[in-house]
Amino acid sequence: MLTAQQNRVLQTIRAYLAEHGHAPTLEEIGQAVGVRSRGAVHRLVQALIDKGYLERSGSGWRGLALPEQGVGSATLPLLGRIAAGRPIEAIPGEEEIDLSGFLLGPGRYALRVQGDSMIDAGILDGDTVVIAHRDTARDGEIVVALIDGESATLKRLQRRKDGMIALIAENPTIPTQLYPAERVAIQGVVVAQLRSYH
Numbered sequence: 246m247l248t249a250q251q252n253r254v255l256q257t258i259r260a261y262l263a264e265h266g267h268a269p270t271l272e273e274i275g276q277a278v279g280v281r282s283r284g285a286v287h288r289l290v291q292a293l294i295d296k297g298y299l300e301r302s303g304s305g306w307r308g309l310a311l312p313e314q315g316v317g318s319a320t321l322p323l324l325g326r327i328a329a330g331r332p333i334e335a336i337p338g339e340e341e342i343d344l345s346g347f348l349l350g351p352g353r354y355a356l357r358v359q360g361d362s363m364i365d366a367g368i369l370d371g372d373t374v375v376i377a378h379r380d381t382a383r384d385g386e387i388v389v390a391l392i393d394g395e396s397a398t399l400k401r402l403q404r405r406k407d408g409m410i411a412l413i414a415e416n417p418t419i420p421t422q423l424y425p426a427e428r429v430a431i432q433g434v435v436v437a438q439l440r441s442y443h
Contacts, residue, residue, distance in 0.1 A: 247296070249395050253278045254289045255298055256354070256432055258309060260378050263352040268309035279394065348437055352378035355439075356389065356399070363387070363399055366415035372440045374399065376433035389432040392424060397432065 247255065257277045261269040269277070275286040290309070293299045302308045358372045366387060368374060374387075382388045388402045390412055400412035400422065410429045412422040 247293075247298070249391070249397060250278070250280075251289055251292055251296075252397065253391070253394075253432075254286070255293055256378050258290075258293075258299065259311065259354060260352050262309075262311065263378070267307045270306050348375050348439075352433075353436070354378065354433070358399065362414040362416050362419045364416050366401070368399070368415070368435075368438060369440065372438055374435045375437035375439070377436045378433045380431050382431050382434050387435040389434075391430040391432050392422075393428050394430070398422075399435070402431070 254274055257274055258268055261273070261277075271283050271286045271290065274290065275281060275283065278286075280286050280289070290299065290306070294301055297312060300310050300312050302310060353375055355373050355375050358368055358370060358374060361370050363369075368387075376389055382402050384403050386402055387399065389397055389399055390402070390410075391397050398412060400414060403411040403413055404426070405411055405423075408426055409423050410426050412424070412429070414421065
């Protein structure tokens with residue numbers, strides 16, 4: 246499990262790798278996450294290496310890399326369509342669905358959901374959501390929002406005319422959270438969801 250600060254460092258490195266093709270320096274990481282101490286940044290990065298979220302090759306910090314996700318593509322046979330309403334004719338298909346193209350990509354990462362604040366969006370406790378790292382989002386998107394640089398939450402985003410940010414739960418028993426815009430940093434947007442029934 247990552248701390249909020251470790252997660253911010255990891256997402257900073259992921260985004261930098263996707264954009265530049267190599268890792269940022271410790272100074273660049275510190276500037277991006279607001280940590281002035283080089284030693285503190287070093288400890289955060291080393292914790293990510295120790296936990297298996299990063300690998301280091303070579304002597305410099307630009308040699309940081311994400312662990313290999315495995316060689317080759319991950320595919321499943323796509324055998325056709327299935328009705329969730331009236332039955333439809335079963336016609337076998339011959340296609341495949343490329344899971345790596347569907348789920349993986351530059352700047353993407355997964356988060357395990359805890360809690361029931363998004364159940365009406367079909368996101369349940371224990372589900373895994375796939376996030377595209379972004380620092381901006383459109384109204385109505387489900388986002389990972391970092392509040393005051395410390396706590397992260399999964400909510401639907403809405404910008405209000407009074408300058409406030411509304412983080413809306415998809416559960417009628419949970420009230421909307423309102424924050425001044427400067428207190429909220431977007432960390433990414435939900436692009437896919439996984440659920441296991443076993």
